[in-house]
Amino acid sequence: MQVKQGFRAIGYINNNSTYLNDIRRLCGDMVSYQEIDQFVSQQWAQKETACPCWDKDLQPTLSSNGDACYFIINTGYVTQDSGIPIYGGFSTTRPSALGEGSWSGVLIGTERDILDQWGSQNTGLMQYTYMRDDWFGNIARVLNRLSGEELSEEHWKRQLDEDYRKAAGQDAIGVFEANNSFSYFRLSSNTMDGQPLWAVMDVNRRAGAHQKWYGLGICTQMSLLDRILDTHCYRLGYFHFENARVMNVFLEELAEYTMDEPWSLSTPGLYPYSVLRNYLEHTLYHLLYEDRSAAPDTPKKVDEVNGKLYFNSGLLNHFFRQIIIMGNKEEWTVDIPVIGEHTFVMLGSPRFFSDQDVEITNVYDGAVYKVPAIAKYFTDYREVMFNAQLPISLNDSHIFEDGVERGRLPKYQQEYEQVKDDPGKKALLCARIARDFSSAIERARLLAERNYKLAIPQYWMETNEIQYLLPIYLGEREENGRPECALALRLVQTGRAPYYRGATILTLDMAYNNARLLAKPDVFWLDTETRPEPHPSNISK
Numbered sequence: 001m002q003v004k005q006g007f008r009a010i011g012y013i014n015n016n017s018t019y020l021n022d023i024r025r026l027c028g029d030m031v032s033y034q035e036i037d038q039f040v041s042q043q044w045a046q047k048e049t050a051c052p053c054w055d056k057d058l059q060p061t062l063s064s065n066g067d068a069c070y071f072i073i074n075t076g077y078v079t080q081d082s083g084i085p086i087y088g089g090f091s092t093t094r095p096s097a098l099g100e101g102s103w104s105g106v107l108i109g110t111e112r113d114i115l116d117q118w119g120s121q122n123t124g125l126m127q128y129t130y131m132r133d134d135w136f137g138n139i140a141r142v143l144n145r146l147s148g149e150e151l152s153e154e155h156w157k158r159q160l161d162e163d164y165r166k167a168a169g170q171d172a173i174g175v176f177e178a179n180n181s182f183s184y185f186r187l188s189s190n191t192m193d194g195q196p197l198w199a200v201m202d203v204n205r206r207a208g209a210h211q212k213w214y215g216l217g218i219c220t221q222m223s224l225l226d227r228i229l230d231t232h233c234y235r236l237g238y239f240h241f242e243n244a245r246v247m248n249v250f251l252e253e254l255a256e257y258t259m260d261e262p263w264s265l266s267t268p269g270l271y272p273y274s275v276l277r278n279y280l281e282h283t284l285y286h287l288l289y290e291d292r293s294a295a296p297d298t299p300k301k302v303d304e305v306n307g308k309l310y311f312n313s314g315l316l317n318h319f320f321r322q323i324i325i326m327g328n329k330e331e332w333t334v335d336i337p338v339i340g341e342h343t344f345v346m347l348g349s350p351r352f353f354s355d356q357d358v359e360i361t362n363v364y365d366g367a368v369y370k371v372p373a374i375a376k377y378f379t380d381y382r383e384v385m386f387n388a389q390l391p392i393s394l395n396d397s398h399i400f401e402d403g404v405e406r407g408r409l410p411k412y413q414q415e416y417e418q419v420k421d422d423p424g425k426k427a428l429l430c431a432r433i434a435r436d437f438s439s440a441i442e443r444a445r446l447l448a449e450r451n452y453k454l455a456i457p458q459y460w461m462e463t464n465e466i467q468y469l470l471p472i473y474l475g476e477r478e479e480n481g482r483p484e485c486a487l488a489l490r491l492v493q494t495g496r497a498p499y500y501r502g503a504t505i506l507t508l509d510m511a512y513n514n515a516r517l518l519a520k521p522d523v524f525w526l527d528t529e530t531r532p533e534p535h536p537s538n539i540s541k
Contacts (some may be wrong), residue, residue, distance in 0.1 A: 011103030
């Protein structure tokens with residue numbers, strides 16, 4: 001096992017690939033990793049006297065006091081213009097003595113430069129919530145996906161800090177006190193369809209941490225409101241149930257009432273009837289979205305009659321009758337910090353009926369009053385037809401690291417666990433995955449040219465767009481196994497010519513769940529009941 005030396009022996013290095021260049025730039029000399037490692041290791045061996053320390057308020061402290069949050073270590077080089085020593089700076093969120101903390105770095109500069117950077121952080125986002133620099137890669141991917149932008153990790157990091165400082169200066173940081181308290185502030189970016197984006201932070205439960213909040217998630221305003229709604233009732237989307245037992249009975253009975261199809265997935269840990277849960281929740285969301293976006297005189301798809309709400313589930317029963325869901329209209333007004341008063345409209349105590357049941361025919365006679373229309377996700381069938389002639393772009397190597405970390409690429413999981421703490425080896429693995437994907441995407445595109453049903457559409461609610469799911473085979477031959485995963489592609493038409501852009505990697509169960517919103521998938525590679533070994537004749541037709 002290779003022994004870590006230099007900065008790597010101290011703690012986690014956020015900028016492993018750039019700190020050497022930073023030192024070269026300041027000193028004007030071509031130094032090497034080996035030279036830096038040797039000198040820093042010597043300094044670290046006598047850290048009690050060689051490494052100046054500061055506490056959480058950036059007040060000088062002794063290395064042995066146990067309250068150090070920051071320290072610097074000499075690199076052995078000086079600036080070329082003024083001869084001032086160049087240091088590497090490390091910090092931690094758990095005050096400790098040197099050698100005992102969970103240190104991360106490394107900031108390169110003079111002592112004054114590094115202290116100024118830390119001082120800036122003390123009033124910025126990194127001081128407000130516990131964050132590691134390597135988390136910003138995932139955050140940037142989420143922001144790019146939701147906003148439709150193609151901006152760098154460094155851009156989003158600066159933008160988030162600016163948005164935080166602006167919110168703090170305007171007293172516009174919300175704190176929602178509940179069983180699981182969380183904090184949030186508005187971002188300056190929106191989703192592609194104009195919905196506000198928010199940063200959300202959970203309460204910090206780390207022992208000895210000096211930040212009250214932990215991490216940072218990006219969500220739409222609807223998702224933020226949903227989280228607040230979770231503190232008020234037991235719900236499935238905008239369905240309100242008395243408790244989990246009542247909801248499970250409703251789902252079980254509805255699954256038996258509908259035409260036969262797989263409403264549960266095999267993934268361990270998922271709720272029963274997970275496909276049906278997802279379908280109902282997002283169908284009602286979309287119907288309400290359509291109603292909000294429709295012209296004033298358009299018939300409502302979530303219709304209110306005598307204090308009850310009715311909507312067409314889009315499902316059919318065994319007699320090919322439409323299934324209509326009815327529930328009590330419930331309105332709750334909540335005063336939400338920063339956002340203000342918001343009224344939640346819920347469908348309480350839901351029940352389902354055939355469109356021929358008396359409970360429905362008494363309200364909708366079929367002539368004067370017609371049952372509400374089903375959800376509509378597209379206006380032209382060409383919107384759900386994949387064009388295999390268009391190029392596919394997938395140049396963000398982080399998408400593969402994210403896919404492995406989330407367990408969506410099991411083929412590489414074991415190897416990734418072995419190299420994830422070594423930036424060099426991890427980069428080599430991600431590069432190999434990228435090459436494997438490039439080959440798999442081209443093969444899938446050729447197959448899609450010969451089978452128009454191979455790439456299936458999905459609706460992505462957060463961006464209100466149709467995407468396409470392409471099977472990714474990472475074996476030697478497609479006909480010898482199942483796809484490893486599905487790649488979600490979004491059509492980009494903002495440049496000189498249209499093309500598809502890789503959005504995210506999904507497991508096959510996730511792909512089925514998403515595709516089911518539009519229609520029951522009938523392609524061989526997404527058969528959740530059996531997932532048979534594909535046969536060459538299935539692939540080429």
